[in-house]
Amino acid sequence: MHHEYFMREALKEARKAFEGEDVPVGAVVVHENKIIGRAHNQVELLKDPTAHAEMLAITQAAATLGSERLQEARLYTTLEPCIMCAGAIVLARIKELFYAAPDPKAGACGSLFDIVNDNRLNHQVKVIHGMMKEESRNLLQEFFKNLRAEKR
Numbered sequence: 648m649h650h651e652y653f654m655r656e657a658l659k660e661a662r663k664a665f666e667g668e669d670v671p672v673g674a675v676v677v678h679e680n681k682i683i684g685r686a687h688n689q690v691e692l693l694k695d696p697t698a699h700a701e702m703l704a705i706t707q708a709a710a711t712l713g714s715e716r717l718q719e720a721r722l723y724t725t726l727e728p729c730i731m732c733a734g735a736i737v738l739a740r741i742k743e744l745f746y747a748a749p750d751p752k753a754g755a756c757g758s759l760f761d762i763v764n765d766n767r768l769n770h771q772v773k774v775i776h777g778m779m780k781e782e783s784r785n786l787l788q789e790f791f792k793n794l795r796a797e798k799r
Contacts, residue, residue, distance in 0.1 A: 650745060653677050653723040654779045657747070660687040660700060661725045661786055667692055671786045674700035674724040676708035676717065676741075683720070684708030700724060701732040705739050716740050725783040727754035727776065733762035736772055743773045747783035 653675055660673025664687035676684035686703030690696060701724050709715050721743040722736060728746065733755035736744060744756060744763060755762045756774055763772040 650723070650775075650778060653682070653721070654725075654745060654747060656682060656685065657700075657723045657725050658779060658782055658786070660685055661783065662687075664688040664700070665786060665790055671790050672700045672724065672726045674704040674722060676704045676720050676722050678708065678712065678717070678720045683711040697731065699729065699732050701728050702735055705735050705741075709739065718742060721745065725779075726750055726787065727756050727758055728763075729753045730755040730760060730762060733760070736763055737768055737770050740770050741772055743775065745775045745778060747777070747779045748787065749776065749780075 656675045657673040660675065661671040664673060665671035669688045669691045673687045675682050684704040684707035686700045686707060688700045689698040689703065701722065708717055708720060717739045720741050722741050723745045725747045727748065727750040728736060746756065749758045751758050753759060757776065763774060
C-alpha cells in the first residue's frame with residue numbers, strides 16, 4: 648500500500664475529531680502494510696489530557712500485536728506530535744513517523760523539539776513530513792476559526 652493511502656486514513660480520523668468538537672488530529676499505526684491501530688483526538692470527549700490520537704492509536708496497535716514494541720511499525724499522523732506523543736513513539740520503538748502539518752508551537756519531532764531523533768535516547772525514528780500538509784492545515788484552521796467564532 649502507498650503512504651498516501653495511510654495518511655488519508657489518518658485524515659479520516661481527524662475529521663471524526665472535528666465532528667466531535669475536538670482538535671482535528673488523526674493517526675494510524677501500520678504494520679506489514681495493515682492498519683493495526685487508528686484513532687482521533689478525544690481529549691474533550693474523555694476529559695483526558697493524554698487522549699491524543701497518537702497515544703490512542705499506539706495503545707490499540709500494541710494490543711493488536713500483544714507487544715509494547717512496535718519496531719516494524721509506521722505511524723501516520725495529521726499533525727506533528729507533541730512532547731508526550733513523541734516520547735510514546737520512542738518508547739514504542741516505532742520505526743517511521745509520517746506527519747502532515749508541522750506544529751511550530753508544540754511540535755516535538757523537528758519543529759520546537761526533536762525528541763524522536765535525540766541521540767541521548769535509546770531509539771531514534773525516521774521522520775517524513777509534509778505529505779497532505781494543506782489538507783491537515785486547512786482542517787485545523789477551520790476548527791480554530793469555528794472555535795473563535797463560538798466564543799464571540
